[in-house]
Amino acid sequence: MINCRCIVLVGMPGSGKTTVGRELAKRLGLRFADSDHEIEARTGVKIPTIFEIEGEDGFRKRETQTLDELTTESDLVLATGGGAVINPLNRTLLSERCAVVYLNVPPHILWERTRHDRSRPLLQVPDPKGRLQQLYTARDPLYREVAHIIVEGGRGTPHAMVRMVEKELQVLCAH
Ligand SMILES: Nc1ncnc2c1ncn2[C@@H]1O[C@H](COP(=O)(O)OP(=O)(O)OP(=O)(O)O)[C@@H](O)[C@H]1O
Ligand SMILES: O=C(O)C1=C[C@@H](O)[C@@H](O)[C@H](O)C1
């Protein structure tokens, strides 16, 4: 039985989790949370600073802790970080506790959306476009593994994405 009172969005950096999640929550009358924002609020620093001080491993530990706490809540739409599915423990807790939606956006569109943004430490490399492609190839199967719903998010406005997600949720959560 899928818990439709907790809705989780997963997908690559730039796939629209925060944008779509915020509007979806408003339309469904649910609270919105974003695990990246929650980690920043708890630590009092931005994610690149956490990566600098604690490395990716330190960030991932904080991420698991935060996801574990947030997914026990009800009446929530939760936007996750792009790498939330890497850890098998995170995958289990997301898919067992919540209805999981994968926003699938092709890498060339992700690149257009994120190319001027410096807030993603994993993309601060000499070839960020190649890195996005690499991350997409590695993670796409993991997003699919956890998802109850997959929405193709490359075309259409954020609002259109929200409507698609709502429609799919109505079917998934009808029983
Ligand atoms: N459907 C869409 N069409 C066009 N632009 C979009 C769409 N969805 C999101 N965007 C834009 O793409 C950028 C990234 O979106 P957003 O921050 O919501 O992604 P994210 O999945 O939360 O990324 P991250 O994992 O880095 O937090 C934003 O500038 C947003 O306005
Ligand atoms: O793709 C990733 O691994 C990340 C995406 C962001 O949402 C943040 O969670 C962090 O920058 C790591």
Ligand SMILES: [Mg+2]
């Ligand atoms: Mg986001």
